[in-house]
Amino acid sequence: MVSQDLYAQLNGVVVKRRGKAVLGPLDLDLLGGGFTIVLGPNGAGKTTLLKVLHGVDRLTSGSVSWTVPAKTVRQGQAYVFQRPIMLRRSVRANLAYPLQLLGLPKAEISARVAHWAARIGLSAELDVPAPRLSGGEQQKLALARALIRGPDTVFLDEPCSNLDGRSTREIEDILCDASAAGARIIMSTHDLGQARRLADRVLFLNKGLVEERGPADRFFAAPKSPGAIAFLNGDIIE
Ligand SMILES: Nc1ncnc2c1ncn2[C@@H]1O[C@H](COP(=O)(O)OP(=O)(O)OP(=O)(O)O)[C@@H](O)[C@H]1O
Numbered sequence: 001m002v003s004q005d006l007y008a009q010l011n012g013v014v015v016k017r018r019g020k021a022v023l024g025p026l027d028l029d030l031l032g033g034g035f036t037i038v039l040g041p042n043g044a045g046k047t048t049l050l051k052v053l054h055g056v057d058r059l060t061s062g063s064v065s066w067t068v069p070a071k072t073v074r075q076g077q078a079y080v081f082q083r084p085i086m087l088r089r090s091v092r093a094n095l096a097y098p099l100q101l102l103g104l105p106k107a108e109i110s111a112r113v114a115h116w117a118a119r120i121g122l123s124a125e126l127d128v129p130a131p132r133l134s135g136g137e138q139q140k141l142a143l144a145r146a147l148i149r150g151p152d153t154v155f156l157d158e159p160c161s162n163l164d165g166r167s168t169r170e171i172e173d174i175l176c177d178a179s180a181a182g183a184r185i186i187m188s189t190h191d192l193g194q195a196r197r198l199a200d201r202v203l204f205l206n207k208g209l210v211e212e213r214g215p216a217d218r219f220f221a222a223p224k225s226p227g228a229i230a231f232l233n234g235d236i237i238e
Pocket residue numbers: 017018022040041042043044045046047048049
């Protein structure tokens with residue numbers, strides 16, 4: 001049974017771009033652990049919502065509050081982008097970097113780097129420049145770099161969108177392990193199969209608004225809103 005504790009609250013959140021609201025107005029309570037999967041058509045505002053929750057997108061109005069102290073929010077959170085972003089340095093340097101920022105002792109950094117390199121199957125590539133890795137390897141490295149600090153919340157924006165089945169399965173396995181260890185996973189995906197495999201709860205966004213939300217089994221078995229019904233039917237939503 002995943003936790004249902006309140007994690008974050010959005011109050012009257014609006015994000016406008018070029019004068020047009022792309023998110024909100026949103027009043028939203030975000031509940032505890034497990035997997036929250038953010039679904040919705042292209043341009044629905046999924047990326048914007050994830051960035052707002054991570055505290056890296058400027059609000060036009062409204063506020064976000066977290067139940068952990070504001071100072072520690074960013075320390076406890078990690079964000080994985082759709083296209084992996086990494087240092088143009090070795091796999092080892094990429095894994096070590098977030099730990100060096102934390103000021104951990106060298107021995108601790110080496111141990112964690114070795115553990116995560118093994119976990120993502122890159123132990124033999126520690127000295128390879130990260131840009132030379134395949135797309136799937138780069139995304140696994142980006143995920144490991146996010147998890148190596150032991151964040152309590154991980155935001156992922158379509159992390160598997162360009163990956164083959166094998167890399168997708170490996171990433172899902174790592175995420176399931178992180179979730180089982182207590183991390184809260186908040187992730188957008190276009191892959192309905194992935195959403196069904198992972199979701200504990202679903203947030204369905206349409207035109208910048210939360211059109212439907214709730215436990216995943218109920219959402220997939222009996223969606224209520226017209227947008228969610230159309231989305232799950234594979235209809236085009238304008
Ligand atoms: N920098 C920007 N300038 C102008 N409009 C933007 C900008 N970034 C996003 N938008 C617009 O904001 C809306 C929401 O974008 P967002 O990326 O959050 O949606 P999304 O649901 O993640 O879309 P997708 O599924 O295509 O990734 C879209 O209409 C998009 O075109």
